[in-house]
Amino acid sequence: MKIYKIFLALLVVCMVPSCDYLDVVPDERPTEEDAFKNVYSAENYLYSCYSYIPTPRSGTSSLDFFTADEVVTAFEHETFANFPKGNFTASNPVISYWNTLFKGIRQCYLLIEGVDATPGLSEQAKVNYKAEAKFLIAYYHFLLARNYGPTIIVESVPDVNMAYSDFPSRAHFDDVIEFVVNKFDEAAQDLPLNYSASTAYGRATRVAAAALKARALLLAASPLFNGGGETQSSFYTNFTDKEGNSLISSTYDPQKWQRAAEATKYAIDMAEDNGHELYTYNTSLGDTYPEDPFERDLRYTIIDRFSKEVLWADTRREGYYDLQNKSTPFIQGRAWNGIAPTLTMVEAFYTENGLPIDKDPAFDYDNRYSIATGDNGTTMKLNLNREPRFNAWVAFHNGYYEIIRDVGGETVERIKTQFRRDDNCGIKGRSNNYSPTGYLNKKGVHPKLEQPSLVVPSQQYPWPVIRLADLYLMYAEALIEYGGAGEFASAKQYIDRVRSRAGIPSVDDAWEPIGGANSREVLRDIVRQERTIEFYLENQRFWDLRRWMIAEPYFGTQAKGMNIQGENDLEFFQVQEVPFQRNFRSPAFYLMPIPQGEINKNEKLVQNPGY
Structure with missing residues (x-):
């Protein structure tokens, strides 16, 4: 049996002497006898369902980490650098999560079908395992939607012997999001709010389900998938499947923002009611730099492993x-x-x-x-x-x-x-x-x-993966996009929570001397800049600029910095372009390409526009 080694940094290294959580992961196609022959095997099989989550901070192969315009690196020879360079195609997608995520979905459904047969496993554990699998099914579909737009909805264990004529086609993007939302809701009914055992840190919770459901609805409300938003035209007016069915809405619907706001506020309330709060320094860590308290x-x-701000985390080493x-x-x-x-x-x-x-x-x-x-x-x-x-x-x-x-x-x-x-x-x-x-x-x-x-x-x-500050700014963004003066005031309150922790004045105190911040246009710029700053190098900007439909002028422009060959101050403090290729082809690069091999296998699939 193939063994994957996946380690939990928090648990294995930082918190407990030893732990087997996610340590041994079986192949995605074991026999039921292997997978559910005893309690230990079933637990390992559950942990294997998590192994298909893309590693968010991989220094070489993460799609969305070093690949926005936040940083340039000395490591342009590594795999990830193909994305800011624009060196990826449908025939050579370089980093593609398509097959991996569908394998993860299949594994989760196999668990749901088979876990009840595990001898000695408690009924409560069976319920919890199936809820975690449903959570992951929702999350994997969300990742597919964020990467590729409209995707295939998988509702049961796919038949590996399925006839080509029965292969599924891509569903409308809004239907995919609805599936994600419903699956998160279904999972949440049986997920715990938290785990008493530290060894379970990183597993799905009801709070995480609510937060990620809100993120999915915010994505669906954003201009890229919502008719171009209030001020732009959709890229996808003519994007249809082979039967002529539209795959992404080309009509703007402001009610999507309201739905996202409601879901985000629900997640905020649940998180706060269960002890989550914006991080302040844990004095038990002792005196340390930086000296300034803010x-x-x-x-x-993000580096204090006991941070109450984190709602769900990737615990790999x-x-x-x-x-x-x-x-x-x-x-x-x-x-x-x-x-x-x-x-x-x-x-x-x-x-x-x-x-x-x-x-x-x-x-x-x-x-x-x-x-x-x-x-x-x-x-x-x-x-x-x-x-x-x-x-x-x-x-x-x-x-x-x-x-x-x-x-x-x-x-x-x-x-x-x-x-x-x-x-x-x-x-x-x-x-x-x-x-x-x-x-x-x-x-x-x-x-x-x-x-x-x-x-x-x-x-x-x-x-x-998601923290409370994200929910605050998501809520503010949704309120700004659909609301009026009352919603704008509430939005500023939630932005100010993040600003206060950052040690800067409130929105109104800062903007009042320069004309105030009371219009949708001004507040939209504020919340977007706030996200850019607060989530710098946290896998967000790669997606934010895409969902806002403003990626091209940022991702398609040469980065700038100082003259690093300067020997003295006068030479060094000269702004220069960094000589690394940057390319963003619009509208193609707003979505990732489905691997061409998958298009060739399934005659019902259509490729994303521009590839």
């Missing part, structure tokens, strides 16, 4: 070539200094006054690229007087990177980062392992990380 809260939001080792200041063979925020992302963060840099009268926007003196030496004006999220998550020239390092035989807990050619974070003579923009990512890197040798990062934590 920056410390933000730096630890981070590897050698994932986020932390790739982001940290260079050490030969141990830390690769190569995840670099783009100038677009740097400029997206607010000023310390909670305003966009081009709207804050107190920020010298026209001279933002000029040299200035900060607390630690010369830097650009652009890097000064910025909001705490910028300082918490981005390392800049003559700023600090909070990390454990040996400096001259002394252990320090932060180092000053400098990015000129021959500096400690500079390119020097390397052709790899450098920052292409003169900035370095800190988000997701633990301040207590030590890197004495090439090892799997010592600080492991679960990766958030």
Whole structure:
């Protein structure tokens, strides 16, 4: 039997001495005798159903991690880099979840059909296992819809011997979302609100089902799948199956936003009633950098393994070539200094006054690229007087990177980062392992990380799939899109919850001096910029720009940064294009291509437009 090794960082490394959760995963086609012969086998089979979830923070093969315009990396030779380059086709999709997700769906249905036959398994466990399988069926269909748009709805175990003439066709996108919503609701009836055993962390809960149902409805309400929204025309007016049936609505329906708002508010209430809250620093972790309390809260939001903000997490262990080792200041063979925020992302963060840099009268926007003196030496004006999220998550020239390092035989807990050619974070003579923009990512890197040798990062934590701040901004976005003054006021309250934790003024306090924030257009820009900042490098922007139908000018544009070959300040602080290919072909790239081999197998399938 084929064995897959999948590890839970939170459980195996951080919380308990040992645990077999997701540790052994059987093949997707075992016999029922193997799968349900005893309690242990049934449990392993349940865990195997989770194994088809794409790894969200893979440093080499994640579709949506390093592939938006938030960062450029020194690792353009790796698989993921084909996506920002636009080097993928239906014949060579490079990274495709199509087959994997359908295999996962089939495995879940096999569990539902077979688990009742397990000797010794309690009736409650059987109910719970089947609910988790239904949750995953819903989630896998959601991922298919987000990747490919209208997809095949699978309602039972597919017959592997099915005649070609009986192969299913793609369902209308709205029908897929309705299936997802109903399946999440069905699962939620039997899912626990939470688990008492720490070893069950990462398994499906009722809160997670409600949150992901809301995310699915928000996707369906968004312009890409909702007739282009209020201000645009649909890409998919003529997108039909082979019988002429429409596959994506080309008519805008504002009621989809209202439905998304209602589902999101329901999820928020359930989460808050069950102890979820925005993260604040856990003082039991002891004194640590960053010193600023807002920056410390933000730096630890996703890396504190006990964070109550996380509603559902992926608990697989981070590897050698994932986020932390790739982001940290260079050490030969141990830390690769190569995840670099783009100038677009740097400029997206607010000023310390909670305003966009081009709207804050107190920020010298026209001279933002000029040299200035900060607390630690010369830097650009652009890097000064910025909001705490910028300082918490981005390392800049003559700023600090909070990390454990040996400096001259002394252990320090932060180092000053400098990015000129021959500096400690500079390119020097390397052709790899450098920052292409003169900035370095800190988000997701633990301040207590030590890197004495090439090892799997010592600080492991679960990766958030969805957290409470996401629900707050989802709710605000939905209210803004369909509502009036009353809804706008409520939307600002939920945006302000996120802003307050980030240490910046409320929307009204920030915008009042420059004309206020009371129209749909202004508030739409605000909530979108808030999402861009808050979920920087959390697998969101790749999808957000697509669902908003504004991806082309961002993903199809060369990234910019500093002159990393500059030997002195005057040479370094010059804005330059990063010489990496960037291409976004519209409207094709708004959806991923179905692998051409699957189109060839099933004559009822139509390919997505543009491929």
